[in-house]
Amino acid sequence: MYIDFADEKVRYEKLPGGYISWVDIVTGTNYCMKMDDYEKKFKKIVDDISIMGSDEIYEYLKNDVDEIPYIRPYKDKKDVKAPSLKDAATLAVCFAYAMDNSNDVRLEMYHHFFEIEKSQSESINTALKMVDMLALGGKFEDSIRNADIKIIKGGVYKTKKYIVENNDIKCLRGSSYLLDNINRVRIPDYFKRRFIPESIIYCGGGNVFAVVPDNDIDIDYDLERLYEDVTITAQSAFISYKTTLKDLLNDYKEVIRDCEEMLEDRKKLKLYLNVDPNCGDINKGIEDKDMVINEIMHKPIESGAKLICKFCNLRDAHYTIQTSEGEKGVCLSCLHKIEAGTHAKSGFHEDFQRMHLKKFGQGQYGGKKVQGLDEIGAFKNNGYMALIYGDGNNFGNIIKNIKNVYEMMYFSRKAESSAFKATLEAIRKGYEAEGEEIPFEVIELGGDDIFIITPAKSSLIMASKLIETFDKEFQNKSDINKSTNVTMSIGVAISKYSTPIRNMFELANKLLKKAKSYSKKMDNKIGTVSFAVLESNMYLELDRDKGSNYDFIHQGILNYTWIDMTKLINLVLKMKESKKMMKNHIYKLRDAASMMLPLEFKLFYMYDRSRSNIEDIEKGLVEIANGCFEEGLFRLSGENGMEYHSPWYDITEIWDYV
Numbered sequence: 219m220y221i222d223f224a225d226e227k228v229r230y231e232k233l234p235g236g237y238i239s240w241v242d243i244v245t246g247t248n249y250c251m252k253m254d255d256y257e258k259k260f261k262k263i264v265d266d267i268s269i270m271g272s273d274e275i276y277e278y279l280k281n282d283v284d285e286i287p288y289i290r291p292y293k294d295k296k297d298v299k300a301p302s303l304k305d306a307a308t309l310a311v312c313f314a315y316a317m318d319n320s321n322d323v324r325l326e327m328y329h330h331f332f333e334i335e336k337s338q339s340e341s342i343n344t345a346l347k348m349v350d351m352l353a354l355g356g357k358f359e360d361s362i363r364n365a366d367i368k369i370i371k372g373g374v375y376k377t378k379k380y381i382v383e384n385n386d387i388k389c390l391r392g393s394s395y396l397l398d399n400i401n402r403v404r405i406p407d408y409f410k411r412r413f414i415p416e417s418i419i420y421c422g423g424g425n426v427f428a429v430v431p432d433n434d435i436d437i438d439y440d441l442e443r444l445y446e447d448v449t450i451t452a453q454s455a456f457i458s459y460k461t462t463l464k465d466l467l468n469d470y471k472e473v474i475r476d477c478e479e480m481l482e483d484r485k486k487l488k489l490y491l492n493v494d495p496n497c498g499d500i501n502k503g504i505e506d507k508d509m510v511i512n513e514i515m516h517k518p519i520e521s522g523a524k525l526i527c528k529f530c531n532l533r534d535a536h537y538t539i540q541t542s543e544g545e546k547g548v549c550l551s552c553l554h555k556i557e558a559g560t561h562a563k564s565g566f567h568e569d570f571q572r573m574h575l576k577k578f579g580q581g582q583y584g585g586k587k588v589q590g591l592d593e594i595g596a597f598k599n600n601g602y603m604a605l606i607y608g609d610g611n612n613f614g615n616i617i618k619n620i621k622n623v624y625e626m627m628y629f630s631r632k633a634e635s636s637a638f639k640a641t642l643e644a645i646r647k648g649y650e651a652e653g654e655e656i657p658f659e660v661i662e663l664g665g666d667d668i669f670i671i672t673p674a675k676s677s678l679i680m681a682s683k684l685i686e687t688f689d690k691e692f693q694n695k696s697d698i699n700k701s702t703n704v705t706m707s708i709g710v711a712i713s714k715y716s717t718p719i720r721n722m723f724e725l726a727n728k729l730l731k732k733a734k735s736y737s738k739k740m741d742n743k744i745g746t747v748s749f750a751v752l753e754s755n756m757y758l759e760l761d762r763d764k765g766s767n768y769d770f771i772h773q774g775i776l777n778y779t780w781i782d783m784t785k786l787i788n789l790v791l792k793m794k795e796s797k798k799m800m801k802n803h804i805y806k807l808r809d810a811a812s813m814m815l816p817l818e819f820k821l822f823y824m825y826d827r828s829r830s831n832i833e834d835i836e837k838g839l840v841e842i843a844n845g846c847f848e849e850g851l852f853r854l855s856g857e858n859g860m861e862y863h864s865p866w867y868d869i870t871e872i873w874d875y876v
Contacts, residue, residue, distance in 0.1 A: 219696040220250040223286070226695060233296060240287040240300035243625050244616075244632050244704075248297060248696040251286070259286055260303075264332050272311075272324035276415050279304040285628075291350040301624035306349045307331050309623065311416040312429055314345035316463055317365040319431040324414060348467065352622055358464045365463045366432035371477045372456030373425035374401070374445060375485065378669070380452040381661055382723045383530040387590045389552060390671075390719065392559030394661050396449050396500075397424060399558075401664070404444060404503035411505075412437075419623060420630040423665025427626070432460060438484075447502045450495060450551035451533075455484045470622050496536045500554045511561040514539060516553060527552055566660040570642050583642060584649025588657045595715025597657055597673035600874070602751075603715045604677030607726040608684065608708040610666025611734060611742040616704055633666050636691035640706070641668060644684035648676040656680075666706070671719075674712045674875045678749060679787055681708045685745035685780035705745040707733035712875060713752040725752055736777035744779045751871050771811045771819060771851060774867035782842050787876045789838040790869055798832055804869055807850065811864035816851065819864075823850030839865055 220239055222228035230250065233239050239250040263283060267275045287300035288307075310331050314323040318341045327345060330337040337343065344363045351358060374380075374397060381393045401424055409417050413430045420427045426441070438456035445454035457480040459473070466473050500511050516537040519525060525535040525547035535547025539556070548556070567587050574583035588594055594603045610633065620626050641663060648656040652675065662669035672680060685706045692704035709729030711722045733748035740746075778786065793799050807826070811819050827836075827850075840847040842865070846854060852863040 220248045221695045223249045223251040224255065238289060239296045240289065241297055243299045243301060244629050245692055245702060246694040246700055256286065264334060267328060267332060268334050272328060275328050276308065279307060288353060291353045301353050302628055305624055305627045306353065308416045310345045310349045313348050313463060314341050315414050315416065316367050316429060316431050317341040317344065317363060321414060352467055352624060357468050367461060367463050367466065368430050368432055369459040369461060369466065369477055370426060370428040370430065370437050370456060371459065372438065372441065372454065372481055374452050374454045376453050377424060377662060378723060380449065382720045383532060385719050386529055388559030389529055389555040390661055391562050391659065392555035392557065395558045395562040396554065397452060400445060400448060403509065405441065407505045408440065408503060419627055422630060422634045423667065425665065429466065444503050447498045448500055448554065450498050450554060455481060455488055457481050457484050495533060496550055498550055498554065500557055511557050514557050514560060519547065566663060569638065570645065573638065573642055583646060584655055585645040586655040586657050588659055591671065591715045594657050594671060594673050598675045600673060600675050601714060602674035602712055604672050604674045605711045605722040605726045606670050606672060606677060606681050606708060607723065607730050608668035608706050609730055609734065611705045611707055611737050612703050613666050616702060634664060636688050637663055637666065637668055639691065640684045640687040641670065643687040644680040647683035648672065648680040651676045651679050677710055677712065677875060678783060678872055679876060681710050681747050682780045682783045682787065684708065685747060689745045703742040705737060705742050707737050707745055708747045709733055710747060710749040711752060712749065717752060722752065725750060732777055744781065746777055746779055747783050748777045771816055772861055772863040773812055775852065775863050775865065785838065785842045786868065789835065790872060790876050792838065793835060798830065799835060801873055804866055808864065808866040808870050811866055816862045819851065820849035
């Protein structure tokens with residue numbers, strides 16, 4: 219089956235005449251497009267870039283060109299795994315630069331690639347042969363010109379430890395802003411100054427992969443110092459790996475494996491390296507004056523005075539700043555976070571609005587920026603907020619099986635764009651459900667990692683929509699049974715807005731692990747969600763059990779697929795609307811299930827049901843349990859055989875939040 223690229227709702231059993239076809243190199247979807255439409259798109263690109271400089275072309279390809287395939291190497295072939303046209307163009311420039319080590323090749327290579335003006339340069343013609351051979355999966359012979367290169371690989375890690383040190387909204391926003399700004403702005407600017415922007419194969423989600431001509435510059439040291447000077451305490455590691463262009467293209471997996479081993483060794487070594495916690499420059503690497511972060515008024519603490527930072531309570535305070543609660547001691551890491559949080563005007567909100575306008579052309583996307591977590595808690599006078607923490611499933615296996623640079627470029631970009639799209643759709647869904655803009659804060663969003671704070675109200679609706687959207691982005695649309703099983707799992711921790719973020723994150727992280735384990739049992743074919751409501755700062759027992767097996771009732775299901783969670787939400791909404799089962803009635807069933815043995819509860823439920831008209835509600839529970847519903851209980855397969863679970867616990871848990 220072929221999916222029409224212009225309209226994915228249109229499908230063809232056979233490839234129509236006058237169409238080209240290709241296979242998406244990540245999802246495996248068979249796409250097709252009218253050859254006339256492809257040629258029009260290609261011609262528009264050519265017309266646009268013919269009047270641009272090399273920097274403009276690079277930005278244009280990155281931001282304004284669709285993911286149409288690069289078909290020149292295939293000519294009349296069909297159903298081939300074609301790379302993206304813009305990836306082929308930027309890689310050609312990267313390869314030509316690796317051979318010539320001159321900025322002059324950029325515009326010449328672009329013009330040669332898009333057939334605006336043919337070049338006689340050996341390096342440019344060789345680079346074009348390389349991208350064509352790479353697309354075809356061929357090996358490069360010794361007769362083809364080679365080049366010595368450096369691969370730069372690395373990034374920031376253990377980011378949550380850096381981000382969730384305290385509950386101050388400016389610190390949360392500032393830490394997120396600094397990490398994102400370094401990754402998306404300062405590192406690309408570094409390569410643009412010293413090399414060319416096309417040297418970056420991927421830079422997003424806190425990770426960097428770049429290819430540059432062999433040189434004596436300590437790029438790995440420079441990038442580590444950039445993170446250290448700007449963030450002070452975020453952990454980063456980079457390596458420089460010397461090889462040749464042919465080895466990278468012919469033996470991609472071996473080269474990447476060597477790079478990964480070097481990077482792991484570097485991380486281990488950094489455990490023993492000390493960074494001065496009182497020395498840094500928050501504006502290091504900034505080229506755009508509008509991005510310069512203004513320092514806030516602070517005074518150094520007198521020598522010999524011993525104070526603990528009042529924001530993280532982890533490090534010594536070296537400065538004092540004035541706050542609404544008076545003068546407070548602050549460490550340099552938290553000071554930089556506060557300064558960045560004060561500077562950051564909109565976080566990801568502008569990105570979401572641009573995406574919304576690109577798709578719909580008008581209106582607001584449905585979210586709004588907040589000044590403090592109390593604004594999130596105040597939504598609908600609920601007083602509770604939710605920490606939504608998501609992570610992709612099966613990413614490790616997909617990355618291990620990537621065969622070449624094309625696949626890595628496209629997969630990385632696909633993961634990044636899917637996370638953004640899924641988050642946007644989730645906020646829009648919350649907006650639709652509540653009828654007003656959703657106050658929220660994005661803490662981290664990149665790669666397969668999603669970390670946002672929303673109101674508790676509709677948080678599970680948004681989490682389910684987020685998973686649904688992300689999962690569908692990676693489905694094989696022409697044959698869903700052949701999908702790559704890249705999905706999303708989410709942990710949702712709900713608590714009062716005054717609960718320390720660190721506590722909520724620890725809970726969300728545990729829930730995420732349970733959700734991922736549940737997804738793994740289903741071969742990661744569908745995304746999952748696990749949730750819990752934390753009523754105090756005390757430890758929450760997630761298993762909700764005292765034993766196991768058939769002799770007692772497990773309290774709640776805990777793990778759901780996004781489909782079953784959506785069904786549960788709709789059932790609760792139906793209960794509220796019909797008023798056939800009020801909240802106190804459900805609490806009675808929940809409490810009975812927590813105290814009785816299965817047989818006792820079944821008898822209790824049968825008597826209770828005889829006095830109520832709840833047939834349609836039972837039908838909903840049967841559907842959620844896939845038919846395994848027996849007299850008020852779910853009968854599910856567990857680790858030690860069949861188990862009884864009470865759905866009434868979960869219903870009472872989410873009642874106030876849907």
